[in-house]
Amino acid sequence: MSDDLFAGLDKCAANFVPLSPVSFLQQTAHTHADRTAIVYHDLRLSYAQMHDRVARVTSALAARGIGAGDVVSIMAPNVPAMLEAHYAVPAAGAVLNPINIRLDAATVAYILGHCRAKLILVDPDFLDVVEQARAAMDAPPDVVVVADPAAGAGVPEGAVTYDDLLREGDPETSLMLPADEWSPIAINYTSGTTGDPKGVVYSHRGAYLNATANALTFGMDAWTNYLWILPMFHCSGWSHTWAVTLAGGTHICLRQVAAAAIFDLIVDERVTHCCAAPVVMNTLIHADPSVIRRPTARVKIATGGAPPSSTVIAGMEDLGFSVTHLYGLTETYGPATINAPDPESDAPLDERARQMARQGIGHPLLTDYRIASPETGAPGARDGDALGEIQLRSNTVMMGYLQDPDETARAFAGGWFHSGDLAVHHPDGMLEIKDRLKDVIISGGENISSVEIEEILTRHDAVMEAAVVAAPSEKWGETPCAFVALKAGAKVSGDDLVDHCRAHMAGFKVPARVVVVDELPKSATGKIQKYELRQRAAEMVDAKP
Numbered sequence: 283m284s285d286d287l288f289a290g291l292d293k294c295a296a297n298f299v300p301l302s303p304v305s306f307l308q309q310t311a312h313t314h315a316d317r318t319a320i321v322y323h324d325l326r327l328s329y330a331q332m333h334d335r336v337a338r339v340t341s342a343l344a345a346r347g348i349g350a351g352d353v354v355s356i357m358a359p360n361v362p363a364m365l366e367a368h369y370a371v372p373a374a375g376a377v378l379n380p381i382n383i384r385l386d387a388a389t390v391a392y393i394l395g396h397c398r399a400k401l402i403l404v405d406p407d408f409l410d411v412v413e414q415a416r417a418a419m420d421a422p423p424d425v426v427v428v429a430d431p432a433a434g435a436g437v438p439e440g441a442v443t444y445d446d447l448l449r450e451g452d453p454e455t456s457l458m459l460p461a462d463e464w465s466p467i468a469i470n471y472t473s474g475t476t477g478d479p480k481g482v483v484y485s486h487r488g489a490y491l492n493a494t495a496n497a498l499t500f501g502m503d504a505w506t507n508y509l510w511i512l513p514m515f516h517c518s519g520w521s522h523t524w525a526v527t528l529a530g531g532t533h534i535c536l537r538q539v540a541a542a543a544i545f546d547l548i549v550d551e552r553v554t555h556c557c558a559a560p561v562v563m564n565t566l567i568h569a570d571p572s573v574i575r576r577p578t579a580r581v582k583i584a585t586g587g588a589p590p591s592s593t594v595i596a597g598m599e600d601l602g603f604s605v606t607h608l609y610g611l612t613e614t615y616g617p618a619t620i621n622a623p624d625p626e627s628d629a630p631l632d633e634r635a636r637q638m639a640r641q642g643i644g645h646p647l648l649t650d651y652r653i654a655s656p657e658t659g660a661p662g663a664r665d666g667d668a669l670g671e672i673q674l675r676s677n678t679v680m681m682g683y684l685q686d687p688d689e690t691a692r693a694f695a696g697g698w699f700h701s702g703d704l705a706v707h708h709p710d711g712m713l714e715i716k717d718r719l720k721d722v723i724i725s726g727g728e729n730i731s732s733v734e735i736e737e738i739l740t741r742h743d744a745v746m747e748a749a750v751v752a753a754p755s756e757k758w759g760e761t762p763c764a765f766v767a768l769k770a771g772a773k774v775s776g777d778d779l780v781d782h783c784r785a786h787m788a789g790f791k792v793p794a795r796v797v798v799v800d801e802l803p804k805s806a807t808g809k810i811q812k813y814e815l816r817q818r819a820a821e822m823v824d825a826k827p
């Protein structure tokens with residue numbers, strides 16, 4: 283091949299635009315200017331209006347000294363400003379840091395200090411926590427309050443508000459795309475399920491690609507009405523903050539996750555798509571029957587963040603939803619694999635639900651994934667039996683952990699991202715998670731999957747939720763110990779549930795004890811805090827005569 287053959291084919295403004303989800307808003311405001319972008323109570327904004335507001339906020343932030351590489355945090359529920367910030371902040375060249383609204387002041391202070399936030403947008407209901415956090419900091423960020431009549435708290439006198447930014451800003455400001463698509467767009471902190479939260483840095487390029495994969499796999503288009511149940515502060519709403527705009531769909535904002543409001547919006551706003559963690563789906567299934575309203579057409583609901591049991595999946599299908607199962611991490615911009623329902627399947631519901639409880643196959647933009655030994659990197663067989671760590675390699679894996687080269691190097695060791703999740707790879711290509719590496723139970727030298735025991739326990743009529751952890755055992759090293767919360771009004775003893783397990787699983791997997799509790803301890807993202815249960819299990823073993 284001649285060296286000159288392809289000479290002169292250079293990148294120029296006409297053929298190369300850095301990949302950035304900010305361009306989704308530019309495009310959609312152009313192509314679907316009049317379509318409804320945002321719905322929140324009585325507020326209805328078209329894409330042209332959303333673009334106008336985002337441009338104003340972008341210019342107002344710039345006028346307040348926010349520029350390239352600065353971090354702007356936000357602590358707010360799923361209100362319009364939370365969505366707009368996902369465009370306005372990066373369009374000013376800055377980096378958005380969404381903060382979980384359930385965190386305490388000490389953790390918020392840690393996050394704000396760690397990412398050196400210059401400004402924080404905050405909902406009135408979280409102002410107290412933010413003020414406590416700021417009081418503990420040497421260089422606290424400036425505060426802008428996002429006023430909302432639906433908030434419990436008001437806006438303090440003299441506070442700068444988001445409405446001030448909208449008033450001050452210039453709607454003619456152009457939204458800036460980064461010069462280099464490998465520039466940070468967001469910092470999302472992990473849930474801290476297994477330790478201190480880590481600051482996961484997203485690039486414009488990765489966010490663009492994962493949002494594109496989401497829109498594609500979840501079948502979104504300009505007729506999509508997406509209900510914001512999943513918090514936008516969690517992995518930037520699993521990248522749906524950007525995906526729905528790419529599709530030209532409508533973002534229906536929801537301030538508080540409550541079953542009645544969810545069912546009302548689903549029916550009244552003709553919701554077509556939403557995402558929710560398994561724990562939220564459980565709340566919907568067990569909602570007071572007086573608030574349940576069945577959708578007129580099947581609503582697509584994507585779930586993930588924790589393993590959904592087949593019982594929960596079947597329960598949602600019964601309510602008129604079609605469940606898609608996603609698996610991913612903060613480090614993968616949310617979803618990395620997908621198990622979508624097979625429209626041609628005529629298998630009975632419980633069988634389909636069991637298939638859907640598996641974590642699925644890589645989404646179309648996940649370049650490569652495998653299960654492998656976490657120690658040696660030797661790939662595991664695709665036989666549905668060999669257990670290995672899920673490892674991923676993709677443009678949709680984070681840039682790295684903020685200010686943490688050691689953790690970043692560990693996570694990327696050997697050229698793969700190490701998820702810390704243990705799974706089997708089935709011959710049909712599906713991954714099925716058996717445990718997190720840190721949660722696996724090793725009894726008499728055998729690995730026991732806590733997820734498998736939880737699945738069996740939640741198939742019992744009386745059980746609402748189950749969590750299985752390792753308890754120390756003199757004889758076996760570890761034995762499974764289960765904690766369960768029961769459905770309202772249900773009655774069953776721990777011993778009965780041990781019998782139920784014995785009837786449905788191999789003897790060595792049967793939990794030594796099943797403890798019935800009022801509620802399982804959950805983290806700020808609704809994940810069951812297994813380390814706390816492990817401690818309780820160990821204490822019970824110590825206390826046993």
Ligand SMILES: Nc1ncnc2c1ncn2[C@@H]1O[C@H](COP(=O)(O)OP(=O)(O)OP(=O)(O)O)[C@@H](O)[C@H]1O
Pocket residue numbers: 472473474475476477478479480585586587588589590607608609610611612613641701702703715718807809
């Ligand atoms: N569909 C799913 N099925 C089973 N587990 C899931 C699923 N989706 C996500 N998870 C679990 O959630 C984890 C990712 O959670 P997230 O990124 O919110 O933070 P975290 O890992 O809980 O926090 P930390 O890393 O601070 O402990 C995955 O590694 C996996 O264990």
